[in-house]
Amino acid sequence: xxxxxxxxxxxxxxxxxxxxxxxxxxxxxxxxxxxxxxxxxxxxxxxxxxxxxxxxxxxxxxxxxxxxxxxxxxxxxxxxxxxxxxxxxxxxxxxxxxxxxxxxxxxxxxxxxxxxxxxxxxxxxxxxxxxxxxxxxxxxxxxxxxxxxxxxxxxxxxxxxxxxxxxxxxxxxxxxxxxxxxxxxxxxxxxxxxxxxxxxxxxxxxxxxxxxxxxxxxxxxxxxxxxxxxxxxxxxxxxxxxxxxxxxxxxxxxxxxxxxxxxxxxxxxxxxxxxxxxxxxxxxxxxxxxxxxxxxxxxxxxxxxxxxxxxxxxxxxxxxxxxxxxxxxxxxxxxxxxxxxxxxxxxxxxxxxxxxxxxxxxxxxxxxxxxxxxxxxxxxxxxxxxxxxxxxx
Numbered sequence: 001x002x003x004x005x006x007x008x009x010x011x012x013x014x015x016x017x018x019x020x021x022x023x024x025x026x027x028x029x030x031x032x033x034x035x036x037x038x039x040x041x042x043x044x045x046x047x048x049x050x051x052x053x054x055x056x057x058x059x060x061x062x063x064x065x066x067x068x069x070x071x072x073x074x075x076x077x078x079x080x081x082x083x084x085x086x087x088x089x090x091x092x093x094x095x096x097x098x099x100x101x102x103x104x105x106x107x108x109x110x111x112x113x114x115x116x117x118x119x120x121x122x123x124x125x126x127x128x129x130x131x132x133x134x135x136x137x138x139x140x141x142x143x144x145x146x147x148x149x150x151x152x153x154x155x156x157x158x159x160x161x162x163x164x165x166x167x168x169x170x171x172x173x174x175x176x177x178x179x180x181x182x183x184x185x186x187x188x189x190x191x192x193x194x195x196x197x198x199x200x201x202x203x204x205x206x207x208x209x210x211x212x213x214x215x216x217x218x219x220x221x222x223x224x225x226x227x228x229x230x231x232x233x234x235x236x237x238x239x240x241x242x243x244x245x246x247x248x249x250x251x252x253x254x255x256x257x258x259x260x261x262x263x264x265x266x267x268x269x270x271x272x273x274x275x276x277x278x279x280x281x282x283x284x285x286x287x288x289x290x291x292x293x294x295x296x297x298x299x300x301x302x303x304x305x306x307x308x309x310x311x312x313x314x315x316x317x318x319x320x321x322x323x324x325x326x327x328x329x330x331x332x333x334x335x336x337x338x339x340x341x342x343x344x345x346x347x348x349x350x351x352x353x354x355x356x357x358x359x360x361x362x363x364x365x366x367x368x369x370x371x372x373x374x375x376x377x378x379x380x381x382x383x384x385x386x387x388x389x390x391x392x393x
Contacts, residue, residue, distance in 0.1 A: 009062045108122065326340045
């Protein structure tokens with residue numbers, strides 16, 4: 001019986017474990033190792049600052065989402081010995097494997113930018129989302145700066161979603177006329193994919209939100225309340241919401257599997273970590289040119305699982321991930337649109353509408369019974385124009 005060890009119990013880790021468990025049954029021993037007993041639905045934190053979601057409802061016990069024959073080990077991986085096929089844990093010693101799946105995700109690193117941690121807000125965690133909620137409730141007007149302080153980051157559309165939703169919130173509170181809003185991006189446009197940027201840019205203009213591109217955040221002055229860019233520009237703020245830089249897991253860099261940023265060099269089709277036949281990566285942990293999002297992990301899982309099974313059964317079939325990503329983009333006013341694309345097909349988003357907004361709300365509510373268990377289909381995109389030159393999509 002082969003031993004499959006999965007590091008990380010987020011959406012990618014749970015999904016891979018459940019799919020392998022269903023397809024291999026007694027052909028393999030499957031173990032998930034994670035330092036937290038809780039599984040968190042991170043996209044829900046977007047709604048917490050506005051009081052539209054209860055953060056306590058975004059958490060479940062890890063084991064409640066896993067098939068009963070999956071072993072769950074509560075511990076922290078501190079080193080991966082790829083020569084001996086061993087993972088050293090903080091408390092339980094070494095765990096051996098025949099196949100290793102790295103679903104170690106990403107984490108925010110606001111300390112990378114001086115002053116950001118002390119002054120800036122974001123919603124990429126329970127406490128951070130609640131702190132931003134309090135700041136929003138205390139806000140009575142002034143200068144608001146939202147946007148991106150580092151790429152790549154989890155859920156690329158999230159900073160735009162927050163900006164549109166906050167503009168709508170201010171209108172409902174009677175504060176919009178008292179507020180100057182600016183959206184900053186280090187990219188040459190407000191969003192990495194040209195077709196999406198072309199659609200979104202007019203919305204920023206229509207809502208009188210300053211669209212400031214080529215703004216690479218260098219530092220934040222907490223006392224003066226000014227955010228500075230590498231390009232030499234400065235913007236004053238009364239409320240600052242910037243998505244911090246992200247980094248990969250410490251165990252990845254400590255084990256010499258990635259450079260300082262922590263992203264695993266992953267084959268974009270097979271999901272194997274380059275240089276290792278028995279190590280795979282999924283989701284945020286990879287360096288693939290797709291969104292760091294649960295949706296990406298959803299579509300990557302089929303290829304990853306298929307290739308492990310092919311290896312175990314000595315089959316010659318090679319399964320390929322096509323770069324498929326599908327995610328909603330909230331635009332406020334109870335409307336949303338949908339981005340659906342892959343390596344070869346660009347997104348062609350519909351005009352925002354109420355039905356797509358409700359579809360996202362429905363998915364948020366049904367997540368626990370669908371995605372981690374592998375109950376959502378993987379439908380490829382066909383018959384669309386090719387996506388070209390979008391390395392940061």
